[in-house]
Amino acid sequence: MHISRIRIKNWRNFRHAEVKGISDVVYLLGPNASGKSNFLDVMRFLRDLGKSKGGGLQEAVEGRGGISKIRCLHARKDTEVLIDIDVIDESRKTGWNYIIGFNIPSSGFEKSRRVFVTKEVVNKIAECGVVENVINRPNDEDINDEYQRQQTYIEQINSNREFRGLADFFGSITYYHLVPQLLKFGDEISGRTIEDDPFGQEFLLRVSATQERTRNSRLKKIEKALQKIVPQMEDLRFLKDEVTGRPHLEIKFKHHRPRGARQREDQFSDGTLRLIALFWMLQETSDAPLLLEEPELSLNEEVVRSLSHQIGSVRRKRSGGSGRQIFISTHSYALLSNPGIDSDGIIIIEPSDDGSSTRKVSEDEKAALSAGLSPAEAVLPNARGIPLGGQFKLDL
Ligand SMILES: Nc1ncnc2c1ncn2[C@@H]1O[C@H](COP(=O)(O)OP(=O)(O)O)[C@@H](O)[C@H]1O
Ligand SMILES: [Mg+2]
Numbered sequence: 001m002h003i004s005r006i007r008i009k010n011w012r013n014f015r016h017a018e019v020k021g022i023s024d025v026v027y028l029l030g031p032n033a034s035g036k037s038n039f040l041d042v043m044r045f046l047r048d049l050g051k052s053k054g055g056g057l058q059e060a061v062e063g064r065g066g067i068s069k070i071r072c073l074h075a076r077k078d079t080e081v082l083i084d085i086d087v088i089d090e091s092r093k094t095g096w097n098y099i100i101g102f103n104i105p106s107s108g109f110e111k112s113r114r115v116f117v118t119k120e121v122v123n124k125i126a127e128c129g130v131v132e133n134v135i136n137r138p139n140d141e142d143i144n145d146e147y148q149r150q151q152t153y154i155e156q157i158n159s160n161r162e163f164r165g166l167a168d169f170f171g172s173i174t175y176y177h178l179v180p181q182l183l184k185f186g187d188e189i190s191g192r193t194i195e196d197d198p199f200g201q202e203f204l205l206r207v208s209a210t211q212e213r214t215r216n217s218r219l220k221k222i223e224k225a226l227q228k229i230v231p232q233m234e235d236l237r238f239l240k241d242e243v244t245g246r247p248h249l250e251i252k253f254k255h256h257r258p259r260g261a262r263q264r265e266d267q268f269s270d271g272t273l274r275l276i277a278l279f280w281m282l283q284e285t286s287d288a289p290l291l292l293e294e295p296e297l298s299l300n301e302e303v304v305r306s307l308s309h310q311i312g313s314v315r316r317k318r319s320g321g322s323g324r325q326i327f328i329s330t331h332s333y334a335l336l337s338n339p340g341i342d343s344d345g346i347i348i349i350e351p352s353d354d355g356s357s358t359r360k361v362s363e364d365e366k367a368a369l370s371a372g373l374s375p376a377e378a379v380l381p382n383a384r385g386i387p388l389g390g391q392f393k394l395d396l
Helices: 036-050 057-062 140-144 146-150 161-171 180-184 201-208 212-229 270-283 301-321 363-370
Strands: 002-011 014-019 025-029 081-089 094-103 116-125 131-137 174-176 233-240 247-253 261-264 290-293 326-330 346-350 357-359
Touching: 002 036, 014 036, 014 357, 025 036, 025 301, 036 057, 036 081, 036 094, 036 161, 036 174, 036 290, 036 326, 036 346, 057 094, 081 116, 094 161, 116 146, 116 161, 131 161, 140 146, 174 270, 180 201, 180 270, 201 233, 201 247, 201 270, 212 233, 212 270, 270 290, 270 301, 301 326
Parallel strands: 025 326, 025 346, 174 290, 290 326
Antiparallel strands: 002 014, 002 081, 081 094, 094 116, 116 131, 233 247, 247 261, 346 357
16 A cells, blocks of 8 residues: 555644545655654654554654644644545555644633544545545534543544554555664663664664564665675674674675674764665555665765665565555755656655745656656756855854
């Protein structure tokens, strides 16, 4: 299944935005602070509603510092935050439309200041585009018991029976943004791990929790890919520390010593660590999207240049070409320098004083792309904060 349309209202720095016809591989372009991460956060939010452990509306909002952090600062009279999303099974053209709106009550509930559901709609999209309404809240139950409105139906197993597939889909959305320093110095920084987002040591826990056979086969493939980039590398393996029992990755390097030199993850280069995690995530099997936050970070240009090809080929190899949907936030020229990138997959985020808006590729840009230019040449210059040829100067 894949996300084919997203509409948001009052979400972070977007007052209104709607993207239709979303492809399987999506590139989110925009200058710094335009809202790329905020856009990805829409999907992480849905993941937080649908996840099987500790999910739900209140947690999802509190985890983001409360509704005041989520709601667009440019919001006017209408202060409701709303997400409206279509999830479609490409082959069967069936799927779901889900709408969730929430707000802080202006009266009642005051004591708790907990957010409440202003709207929750589940529509089932059948073949031939016939839409059947399954849930439409607020409903009679909500009116009889206002407290029900503190929870969504998507998070409640008693209420989501008819659309559990959708809840599971949301719950399986995965976000990748490995921060090498968190992995290397996790203990020094904090003992806390965030299980759902593999930023640091959780990544190793994820590797550790994978069945041995699958794990070994994935690591073997990563090893082969990495050897092209780090030729001295001989062997990438997973192990548990004999004393502490903690999971580690280890690389053997060719070395003048007969047994070679072994290094653990805290000695890997940042780029190597990020590549290992990226290649791992790309191999995870799931029906739900993978969100890649600026995969270009810490990597040299040569490698970044090849990333879009690699991502494409991994997708094609998996499940007959209908691998999972991938959203990539980036502003890397090298990443977008592949002329083969599907122009339908490009979403441009444009900031303004009144919040950001989204757009797809324009007719002019499309013409340039079909003439053989890459998105880096045809689109990126129009998606930069600093005009082409302009200069960024810091007066200190
Ligand atoms: N609730 C909000 N209302 C308005 N702007 C917001 C809100 N939350 C975050 N922002 C703004 O969004 C911008 C950050 O967007 P972000 O998605 O991190 O950018 P990018 O990933 O494109 O660099 C910041 O300028 C931040 O101030
Ligand atoms: Mg960002």
